[in-house]
Amino acid sequence: MVKNRDRIEKTQRRKEALDLIESMLAENDPALRVEGAVRGLKLGESVKVLAFGKASQAMFEGARRALGGKYSRAAVVVPEGEDIWVEGHDLEVYTATHPDVSQKSVEAAQLSIEHLGPFGEGDDVLVLISGGGSAMFELPAQGLDAERIMEVSRCVMDAGGDIYELNAVRALMSRVKAGGLAVMLYPARVHGLVVSDVMGDDLSVIASGPLTMLRDTRRVEEALRKFRERCLPGVMVQQVGERSDPRYFERVEQQIVLSNSDFVQSGIRYLASRRVDFVSFGSNLRGEVSEFSRRLAQALRQAYSLRGSPFWFVCGGETTVQVRGNGRGGRAQELVLRFMEEMGDDEDFLLACFGTDGIDGRSDAAGGISDNWLRERVGRDEVERYLAGSDSGTLLMSRDSAIVTGRTGNNVSDIMVGYYGRR
Template sequence: MSDDYRTLLRAMFDAAVGAAHPSVCLPAFLEKIAPPKGRTIVVGAGKAAASMAAAVEAHWPHPIEGLVVTRYEHGAPTSKIEVIEASHPVPDAAGRAAAGRILQKVQGLTEDDLVLALISGGGSALMALPADGVSLEEKQAVNKALLKSGATISEMNCVRKHLSAIKGGRLARAAAPAKVVALMISDVPNDDLSVIASGPTVPDPTTRQDALAVIAKYKIDAPAAVLAYLSTDACETPKPGDKIFDRVENILVATPQGSLDAAAAVASKAGFTPLILGDLEGESRDVALVHAGIARQIARHAQPIAPPVAIISGGETTVTVRGNGKGGRDAEFLLALTLALEGFGGISAIACDTDGIDGSEDNAGAIMTADSFARAAAQGVDLKALFANNDAYTAFEKLGDLLVTGPTRTNVNDFRVILVPGRAS
């Protein structure tokens, strides 16, 4: 039965990813966009940017030109839209150069022109154009510290926007008076448009004081130039109500909820009742404890619903790094779940990042089977010690349970399923 559950878990993950792939979700929205009298300039950033560009080329029958930036190894073949690859999650010089070229491409346009912006998760780090007075190295330092701090994606992007020359609505400001249509794949809780890739075409409701508060909250040792810049009004972003957004339309083409629904359909077909918890935030290990509690309650007491049940959730958890091991937030979640369910048999689970890369490793995530803890003990794998060292990657590598998919070229963030079978199973 373990192999059957592995197959089901993988099928649910594949369904979630497939529902958010640009080749599937983009065409219907492109059909609704009226072609301009003038030029169509395509720009974009994110882990899905290259596959979005390929979908535009396949389904937009009018002249186009442009440039998008995506993560290394996330490219896709295009002929009219240039694709540049850069570093994620820490920005590099390639991303800075790409962002500068994107900003140049949308400047000097007219009301007859259209800017088609392809925005997806990861775009904030990939489209890195530091504001005047802030160096790339200083922005990298802040970014690295935030990634290790446990800050939420909203908090990190608040800081990133205020240190950028292109994010936080500044891309839209540069494109005016052209019409701007942003097609967006959401990777953030509640589908907050201003947070997806730090909202380059979206009004920013946060302030520089908010950015400084995040730095203070997580005790980030920010360079002096960063703190000096955040102390000036020059770093402030365009706000809601600004007229530059009068000709801007931001459209969600794929969401985490859509992917959770696609996975739920697979679970239902397999005889599991889906229990969708939605988009969740928090420390990976804490979120795992909550999931474990729900799974035990279902198994023991058939509450809130009777098994067999597939507990499904998404969102973006965080990891406050204290050790020096390997592993992203999904492997960390799954190892915490394995430890929380020690001795509680019958339950299997998967935790993966829908972009195919869990943090900065080569795996999408991992799978936990009902006998994972017992197999680890038999092999002499100390799961608790590895967990204490933030070394979930090594734990599942030793068990042979890493899930390696390669880049999926989309991104609707974390994907988690826990299968709680009926007693007869």
């Protein structure tokens, strides 16, 4: 799973860390999670499958195996540039863009609905949703197009809008977000299986909640008032309407089949099976990379002072990073370098951080590793120079410390594993 393992496995401890990472990736395969979930559903004879997001192919494969190929029609929307490997009868595969919505995303959504429809009371529709779906599956409200939606979305983010405000504005510009897809699929029975890429696993946020009833209309109205003058002049917005009508959601059920906490729990089980000392700092952690690296270093030192002996650790979440240049890298790779800067000469350490989708920012790597081996081969001034240009990936790749997996077909934020002791 780690394609460049032979290059980066420089020490026994790195080998052990990579064993842990590969075990976590294998155990949390979206195909396996969806397969198990579908086997637990009570489905009729007419089953239609719709999958979109970064994990769409793996999720469809799990559903196909569970159904034994017995579905009537299927549509899968995959990220542009991803190798298409899924197969099946009456299956259509479309490509869409991410992270920016485009006309390709609109065409993929429109063609998917047309291929699967019409929808009747006797239909069961499996909707397989994963992160990235917000950009990859879009039907603009009347009078809007993908380019205008992107302009407004960027404006809201630049104006300091949070994810809930952004989703509220998106709901007003879209026919599929904030429950709009559920309305389109009515009166079919809808079963939403979701791979979560957001902290707290909020179904209204993942892919902008296409199957989740828009309950908080007050938040939408507040977002409209807040951003209309700056970001929405002349924009025709869609009314909330049917998306807050409970009858369209009476036949809709959703469940999270995979999340960041599942990865952390599998890491805990792996370390326990190896009978090594370890600490878990939990999942859904967040923060700016510089501050996060300081907090992590402090937590490790406190744990060591209590335990008095070295230990492995595991945690998960999603950090943020301020892009300062045009370098190659991302939050995971910058985090391991920032953490290395926090470590003192008497500390024995390793930190591996990777994005579970296999992509870390503007780089070809999923993440990176920092440890005593790397610190002995790179100077502090050199690290600072690369960080100043947001070029962490270039430095780590040149020092055999970037983790390369390629697209994993997964997406549940970031995972951190490591080791801490004293030299």
